[in-house]
Amino acid sequence: xxxxxxxxxxxxxxxxxxxxxxxxxxxxFIQGKGNYTxxxxxxxxxxxxxxxxxxxxxxIISINTEKxxxxxxxxxVLTAADLKPLNLHWMPxxxxxxxxxxxxEKVHFQYQEVALVxxxxxxxxxxxxxxxxxxxxxxxxxxxxxxxxxxxAPILREDLVGKMEGAHSTRKHDNHIFxxxxxxxxxxxxxxxxxxxxxxxxxxxxxxxxxxxxxxxxVASMDKINGKLTVxxxxxxxxxxxxxxxxxxxxxxxxxxxxxxxxGGGFGNKVGIYPGYVASIVASIVLGVPVKWVEDRMENISTxxxxxxxxxxxxxxxxxxxxxxxLRVNVLADHGAFDSCADPSKFPAGFMHICTGSYDIxxxxxxxxxxxxNKAPGGVSYRCSFRVTEAVYVIxxxxxxxxxKLGIDKAEIRRRNFVKKEQFPYTTCLGFELDSxxxxxxxxxxxxxxxxxxxxxxQEEKRANGELMGIGLVTFTEVVGAGPSKSCxxxxxxxxxxxxxxxxxxxxxxARMGTITQGQGxxxxxxxxxxxxxxxxxxxxxxxxGDTDTSPYGLGTYGSRSTPVxxxxxxxxxxxxxxxxxxxxxxxxxxxxxxxxxxVDRFKVxxxxxxxxxxxxxxxxxxNNVPEGMEPGLExxxxxxxxxxxxxxxAYLCVVDIDKDTGVTDIRRFYALDDCGTxxxxxxxxGQIHGGLTEGYAVAMGQEMPYDEEGNLLGNTLMDYFxxxxxxxxxxxxxxxxxxxxxxxxxxxxxAESPHVGSIPTFTSAMVDAFxxxxxxxMDMPHNAYRVWKQIKALGLLDN
Amino acid sequence: MAKQAVSFTLNGKTVDxxxxxxxxxxxxxxxxxxxxxxxxxCETSHCGVCTVxxxxxxxxxxxxxxxxxxxxxxxxxxxxxxxxxxxxxQQAFVDEHGLQCGFCTPGMLMRAYRFLQxxxxxxDEEIRWGMSGNLCRCTGYQxxxxxxxxxxxxxxxx
Numbered sequence: 001x002x003x004x005x006x007x008x009x010x011x012x013x014x015x016x017x018x019x020x021x022x023x024x025x026x027x028x029f030i031q032g033k034g035n036y037t038x039x040x041x042x043x044x045x046x047x048x049x050x051x052x053x054x055x056x057x058x059x060i061i062s063i064n065t066e067k068x069x070x071x072x073x074x075x076x077v078l079t080a081a082d083l084k085p086l087n088l089h090w091m092p093x094x095x096x097x098x099x100x101x102x103x104x105e106k107v108h109f110q111y112q113e114v115a116l117v118x119x120x121x122x123x124x125x126x127x128x129x130x131x132x133x134x135x136x137x138x139x140x141x142x143x144x145x146x147x148x149x150x151x152x153a154p155i156l157r158e159d160l161v162g163k164m165e166g167a168h169s170t171r172k173h174d175n176h177i178f179x180x181x182x183x184x185x186x187x188x189x190x191x192x193x194x195x196x197x198x199x200x201x202x203x204x205x206x207x208x209x210x211x212x213x214x215x216x217x218x219v220a221s222m223d224k225i226n227g228k229l230t231v232x233x234x235x236x237x238x239x240x241x242x243x244x245x246x247x248x249x250x251x252x253x254x255x256x257x258x259x260x261x262x263x264g265g266g267f268g269n270k271v272g273i274y275p276g277y278v279a280s281i282v283a284s285i286v287l288g289v290p291v292k293w294v295e296d297r298m299e300n301i302s303t304x305x306x307x308x309x310x311x312x313x314x315x316x317x318x319x320x321x322x323x324x325x326x327l328r329v330n331v332l333a334d335h336g337a338f339d340s341c342a343d344p345s346k347f348p349a350g351f352m353h354i355c356t357g358s359y360d361i362x363x364x365x366x367x368x369x370x371x372x373x374n375k376a377p378g379g380v381s382y383r384c385s386f387r388v389t390e391a392v393y394v395i396x397x398x399x400x401x402x403x404x405k406l407g408i409d410k411a412e413i414r415r416r417n418f419v420k421k422e423q424f425p426y427t428t429c430l431g432f433e434l435d436s437x438x439x440x441x442x443x444x445x446x447x448x449x450x451x452x453x454x455x456x457x458x459q460e461e462k463r464a465n466g467e468l469m470g471i472g473l474v475t476f477t478e479v480v481g482a483g484p485s486k487s488c489x490x491x492x493x494x495x496x497x498x499x500x501x502x503x504x505x506x507x508x509x510x511a512r513m514g515t516i517t518q519g520q521g522x523x524x525x526x527x528x529x530x531x532x533x534x535x536x537x538x539x540x541x542x543x544x545x546g547d548t549d550t551s552p553y554g555l556g557t558y559g560s561r562s563t564p565v566x567x568x569x570x571x572x573x574x575x576x577x578x579x580x581x582x583x584x585x586x587x588x589x590x591x592x593x594x595x596x597x598x599x600v601d602r603f604k605v606x607x608x609x610x611x612x613x614x615x616x617x618x619x620x621x622x623x624n625n626v627p628e629g630m631e632p633g634l635e636x637x638x639x640x641x642x643x644x645x646x647x648x649x650x651a652y653l654c655v656v657d658i659d660k661d662t663g664v665t666d667i668r669r670f671y672a673l674d675d676c677g678t679x680x681x682x683x684x685x686x687g688q689i690h691g692g693l694t695e696g697y698a699v700a701m702g703q704e705m706p707y708d709e710e711g712n713l714l715g716n717t718l719m720d721y722f723x724x725x726x727x728x729x730x731x732x733x734x735x736x737x738x739x740x741x742x743x744x745x746x747x748x749x750x751x752a753e754s755p756h757v758g759s760i761p762t763f764t765s766a767m768v769d770a771f772x773x774x775x776x777x778x779m780d781m782p783h784n785a786y787r788v789w790k791q792i793k794a795l796g797l798l799d800n
Numbered sequence: 801m802a803k804q805a806v807s808f809t810l811n812g813k814t815v816d817x818x819x820x821x822x823x824x825x826x827x828x829x830x831x832x833x834x835x836x837x838x839x840x841x842c843e844t845s846h847c848g849v850c851t852v853x854x855x856x857x858x859x860x861x862x863x864x865x866x867x868x869x870x871x872x873x874x875x876x877x878x879x880x881x882x883x884x885x886x887x888x889x890q891q892a893f894v895d896e897h898g899l900q901c902g903f904c905t906p907g908m909l910m911r912a913y914r915f916l917q918x919x920x921x922x923x924d925e926e927i928r929w930g931m932s933g934n935l936c937r938c939t940g941y942q943x944x945x946x947x948x949x950x951x952x953x954x955x956x957x958x
Contacts, residue, residue, distance in 0.1 A: 022894055029902025030890040030909060032837015032877040039836035121831075123822070213841040213849060213903045213937045264839065264903030265937045297842040519901025519938050683897050690940030691900065718846035718935075726928040726941045 010600045015539065016532030017746065020683035023524045024543075025517075034262040037217045038294045040232050045219065045290040046075055048280050049125035050299070051115035051132045053107035056143070056374040056711020057154065058136035060106055060114070067131040068117060073124035075287060077132060078116040078279055080104040082286075088248060090159075091278055094271070094490060095348065096167025097177070097339035098159070099377055101275040106139065108156055108337030109375050110711055111302040116279040118291060141374050141711040142175065145311060145334040148371035149173040156337060156372045167339075168348040177339050177370035182353035182430045188365040191326035195317035201401045204780045205390050207309040207334070207375075207705040208698075209301045210382035211723060212518075214264025216304055217294035218277045220284040229285070230257045233277055236270045236516055237556025240490055242548045244273060245281065260546035266518035267695075268381030269305055271342045271558050301716045305342065305378035306705060309334040310390040314355075314398030322406050322413045327364035329355050329394055333379065335370045340377035342558070343386055344488040344495060350386030351479050353430040357395035358439050358477045358649060359417040364429045374711045382699075383692055383756030385480050385559050392476045396761040400768065401777045409456075410765070411447055414475050415440065425742070432479060434647045435741045435749075438675070442737050443475055446651040446673050449735060455655060463773050466797075468658035472766025474651070476758040480750035481564025481646045490555055494641060497565035498552035499573040501530060502635040505623040507616035508540040511573075514554010515566035516546045520752055521684040522562060526570050528680055529746065533574035534581075535601025535615045552637060560648075560750030563680065564741075569640035571745035576636035580622075584634075585613040587627040646741045646749035648676040652762040658770050660797055663789030665701065665767065667730040672759065676751035677740040685751055689734050692755025698724050699756075700763035702782045722782070771795065808869045810835070811879025817866065825861040825869055826850040829876060837877035837906040841935065848934035851907035852876045858914040860933070877906035880913065888958060889913055889951040898947035900938035908934050912948050921952055 015021040028034050065077040080102040083089040090098040103114045115132055119125040140154040147153055155161065155174040164171045168178035192198055218233035229251055235241045238258040246253040263270065280293040295304075315328040333349065335341055343350050349368040356364050380386055403413040418439040419426045426434045446452075455471055462469040485494030498514040511530055515522060527541035545551055554566060578598075585603035586593045589611055596603040603618070605611035613621075622634035655669040672689055679685055702722030706714045715721050740747030760781070767783045768776055774795050779787075792798060801820045808815060810833065817832050829835045829852070838861055841847035850862040853875040880887040889912050892898070899905040908931070915922070915930045922930060927948045928941070936944065 023897065023899075025902065026894040026899060029899055029905050030877075030886070030893055031881055032835065032906045034837075034902050036836075036839070036903065038830070038840070041831075041834070122827075123820070211937065213847060213901070213935065214839065215841075263901065264841075265901040267937065297844070519903075521900065687897050687900055687939060687943060690942045691938045692940075694940035695937075718842045718844045723846075723935050723937070725932040725935060726945070727932045729928075729941045732940060732942055 007600055014531040014535065014537050014601065016528050017678065017680050019528060019681065021524055021528055021538060021681055023521055024527065025521065025523050036214055036262045036264055037219060037232055037234050040219045042219060042221055042290040045292055046118050046120060046287065047122045047125050048116050048118045048283055048291050048293040049122065049129055050113050050276065051117065051129050051134065052299070053103065053110060053112040053114050055107055055136050055138055056110045057139040057141045057156070058107050059139060060103055061135040061137055063115060064133040065115065067133070068128040071124065071128050071131060073120040074117065074128045076118040076283060078102065078283060083282060086282065088278060088282060091248065091273065093338060093340040095339040095341045095343060096345060099338035099340050101278045110713055111299065113275040116283060118283050118287065141709065143373055143375065143707045143709065143711055145332050145371050145373055148175040148373060156374060175372045177335055177372060178348045180349045180368045181366060183365040184363055185365045187363050188326050188328050191363055192315065192317045192328060195325055196319045197406060198315065198317045199398065199401045199405050200313060200315040201398050201778050202313050203394065203397055203778055205308040205310040205312060205393055206781050208307050208382060208703045209705060209721065210267035210269040210307055211301060211721065212265035212267050212269050215295045215297060215300040216270060216274055216276065218280055219290055219292045220281040221290035222284040222288060224288045228255050228257065229281065230259065231281060232259045232261055234263050234270045235260045236266045236518060236558050238516060238546055238548050239514060239553045240493065240556060241273060243493065244491070258548045260516045263518040267383060268307070268558055270518070271381065271556070272305055272340055274304060298717045301721055302713050303376045305340065305381040306376060307378065307382035307384055308390060309379065312390065312394045314394040316398050316402045318402055320406065322402060322408045322416055324359055324361050324417050327356055327361050327395070329366045331368040333368055333370040334373050334375065335379050336373055336375040336377040338377040339370065341379035343380055344482055345491060346487060347386065350380055352387040352391050354388055354432055354477065354479045355391035355395050356428045356430055357392065358419060358475050360419045360423065361429055366430060375707060383695060383753035385478060385753045385757060386482065388478055389757045389760065392757050393761045396474045396476065397764065397778060400765055404772055404777055410473050411443065411452060414443060433644055434477065435644055435743060436739050437477065437647065437649050438737065438739045439475055439649060442649065442651040442673050442675055445735065445737065446653050446671055450653050450669065450671050468660055468770040470656045470658065470766040470768070470770030472654040472762045472764070472769055474758050474762040474765060477647055477649045478754050478757055479645045479647055480560035480753060481642055482559050482561055483645055484643060485641045493555065495555050496639050496641040497554040497561070497569050498637065498639045499566065499569040500552045500637045501573045501577060503577060503619045503622070505620055507536060507619040509536055510542050512544045512551035513566045513570065514552050515557040515562040517557060520562065520688065521681065525680045525684060526567070529567060529570045530574050533571055534578060560753045563748050564646040564744060564750045565640055565642050567748055568642060568745045569638045572640055573636045573638035576638065577634055580634060581615060581618045583630065584618045584621050584626055588613050588621055588625070643743050646677065646744060648674065648749040648751050648754055650674040650754050650758045652758045654762045654766040656766040656770060658788060660792055663785040663792055665783060665788060667697065670730050671733045671735065672755060673735040673737065674751055674754050675737045675739050676754070677738060677744065677749040678747035679736065679738065680748055686734055688752045689755045690732050692753065693732050693759045694724060694729050695756045696759025696763065697730060698722055700760045700781050700783060702784045704782050804867055806867055806870045808871060809873045811875055819866045821865065821867050823866045825864045825866045828866040829861060835876050835878050839903055839906065841903065846935065848911065849904050849907040851910045851934060853910050853914050858911050875910070877909050880909060888954045889916070892947040892951035892954065896943050896947035896950055898939060898944040904934060904936040908936065908944060912951060916948065916952055916955060920956060922948070
């Protein structure tokens with residue numbers, strides 16, 4: 001027998017780590033047999049829907065529910081008055097603030113939840129909503145965060161008046177949420193005062209929305225006979241939801257079952273708890289029957305977690321060669337009416353302090369102030385990795401400004417400042433320890449692939465002809481995999497994650513994790529990790545997530561943390577199984593463990609051909625013939641507390657051509673190199689990249705959530721809210737290098753948010769670059785045709 | 801509101817439903833007939849996740865009243881695979897990784913099913929325009945284009 005070929009064949013049959021294995025999820029989705037929240041039907045199930053505020057800021061004088069209650073088919077109308085006795089008219093948020101479940105004395109933002117109608121079906125519920133009469137008294141509205149802390153600003157949060165100690169710091173104004181700083185202010189200021197060159201750039205990372213194609217919803221079912229509450233819901237963190245629901249309801253966690261079924265995309269929108277969930281649970285407890293709540297698109301965009309809204313000033317101090325000496329960043333963060341920003345509890349500005357980027361910067365200071373405005377809550381969502389989108393945007397934009405001022409090429413200035421390969425692990429001046437990186441190699445690979453020099457020559461020619469061509473370049477460092485429990489927790493729960501793997505007697509596997517996929521392919525890729533570790537084909541490994549009764553406790557999926565944390569737990573749990581398997585193999589082969597070596601799917605006795613036991617043999621033996629004193633069975637659990645984050649990186653380049661008459665931009669080329677260490681499934685990574693780049697295109701080029709002065713949210717449906725179709729979406733070119741994470745069990749880093757984080761400043765970089773020869777240093781997003789045309793007009797470039 | 805009896809063909813079988821005149825086809829399919837493959841992603845008729853095939857046309861079923869489908873021949877994603885296995889288009893979506901969360905997928909598949917009859921050998925540009933009534937948030941479309949191309953090739957060889 002050709003053992004080399006045989007070994008390769010067995011290796012290939014595993015479909016393990018590194019294979020572009022086809023997805024196990026697909027079979028049900030392509031046949032309409034997924035099971036999403038709104039597919040769920042339960043006996044006696046009623047339908048709930050919200051009465052929402054037409055005003056951004058108003059006192060509620062009265063709510064009259066009589067006509068709604070009189071409508072046949074209506075079972076209940078809940079208002080704050082009903083929730084108050086349960087102390088559920090407000091709920092805690094992940095940011096340590098509270099959020100109104102149903103508006104009590106006043107409304108704080110337009111479309112805010114005011115009353116919950118429960119009816120036989122969604123048609124009757126919609127009718128009943130129209131019959132609820134709410135009398136409002138309008139109040140002055142605050143929408144401009146720059147005016148939030150002025151003396152004339154209206155006080156939004158009357159519930160907090162007099163409470164000047166917030167969850168994160170002292171509040172210096174009634175509309176002030178927190179101040180958070182990192183780095184050394186005085187030392188940074190001193191470097192700026194003495195620097196040869198300094199640049200300063202104001203920029204707005206505008207408010208956008210993750211807008212998953214499936215909106216938020218739930219089916220709450222209180223079984224009053226058995227005292228058990230089951231809630232199916234669109235949650236990216238079902239275990240956390242169970243803990244919170246238990247604490248709020250008084251039901252023991254063992255009596256609360258939260259199930260995240262198939263989720264039609266999350267993108268950070270489905271991390272937190274929304275009033276719709278809470279009110280539906282209360283309705284089910286009151287009525288004793290299941291209650292379904294599914295929001296519509298306009299409600300989703302208007303009231304669930306938005307992203308960004310950071311008003312930033314980036315400053316760099318450097319020498320005349322462009323070597324960076326210091327970074328200073330100031331942020332005004334618009335958090336809306338309640339601080340519901342999803343973050344590890346000690347990081348009110350997330351990981352914004354990764355804003356030193358891929359560069360060796362000796363000293364820096366970051367200052368963030370959060371303020372309340374009459375808008376929906378949120379902030380952290382939409383592939384942001386806890387504000388890393390904003391961090392990467394500010395450093396990449398500001399370094400472009402510096403390059404421009406010094407007349408240094410934007411690739412060259414990055415080369416000069418990169419943290420070098422041999423400097424890793426590298427501790428940044430704002431406190432992260434970057435695990436690994438090889439930025440120079442990645443950059444050169446991209447520049448070669450696109451013929452950067454040729455592009456610059458072409459741009460020179462075009463500029464001479466008065467044409468607008470821009471080249472954008474971003475070299476970013478992500479921070480994903482929250483995180484070490486010494487610094488990272490969600491409402492006090494350390495940000496570990498978990499895996500539980502059970503090998504059956506015949507050698508197939510059931511495994512469950514504490515994360516929850518929303519399309520990222522976990523049911524395929526976790527099986528690949530186990531397959532490679534245990535030598536069992538991934539076809540025979542079933543993966544489940546999302547049911548808090550069955551899966552081990554985990555913190556969920558967001559911040560690209562599944563591979564870094566859940567993936568690590570999976571590998572470690574598999575290794576525990578493998579260690580036991582080795583003992584069983586030694587017992588079966590009557591040799592010492594030291595005499596065994598592992599080969600793909602079996603333990604072999606070293607130097608004795610034919611003396612071997614496959615993992616299948618061992619699995620069977622585990623149930624009938626184990627060494628004396630050993631427990632039967634073959635399974636393991638691991639709760640993995642990561643020693644550090646993972647720091648994937650990328651080099652992105654974009655070429656744009658702008659029509660001078662219309663401001664319409666053509667994305668000619670977009671080249672994305674990502675390095676996320678060991679690649680579990682290249683096909684799935686590529687799909688994550690394509691999706692993330694498309695989001696980045698949407699954010700940079702068209703998406704926005706403008707509020708008018710009265711606090712009306714404009715463009716909150718797909719009539720205006722820009723989601724690109726097949727036609728607008730550019731063609732993507734992807735590439736990679738492999739720089740493994742040294743601390744991760746399989747060397748893998750997270751990646752899913754990298755394309756969103758990295759691409760957005762790349763688009764802006766390209767757009768600004770098209771005007772750079774006219775001394776434009778920055779243009780705020782979105783770069784839609786109208787805004788670009790205004791820029792063209794302001795520069796006097798229009799022919800007429 | 802008085803209900804009306806409506807009969808139409810769904811995936812080759814006659815179905816009889818009793819609906820209010822205002823009931824949207826997407827709700828009849830999902831709630832009355834338990835065919836939950838077609839989804840709802842918006843209320844402004846943009847996203848196309850509710851796309852089904854009616855009398856030889858791709859139709860967004862959130863934008864049609866059930867009473868309007870009386871006598872029609874309706875096909876939904878649940879009717880794509882046969883006893884012989886998956887439809888060529890379904891297989892192509894798997895092979896080319898043309899889906900992630902799966903929420904847009906039933907609508908995409910039903911649109912591709914009709915599109916490839918309208919244009920059996922499309923180029924990339926034609927696919928982009930031909931599928932432009934269907935939004936996807938996960939894939940960035942590129943692999944769906946590949947899936948439609950692969951399906952076109954395999955359908956012609958079939």
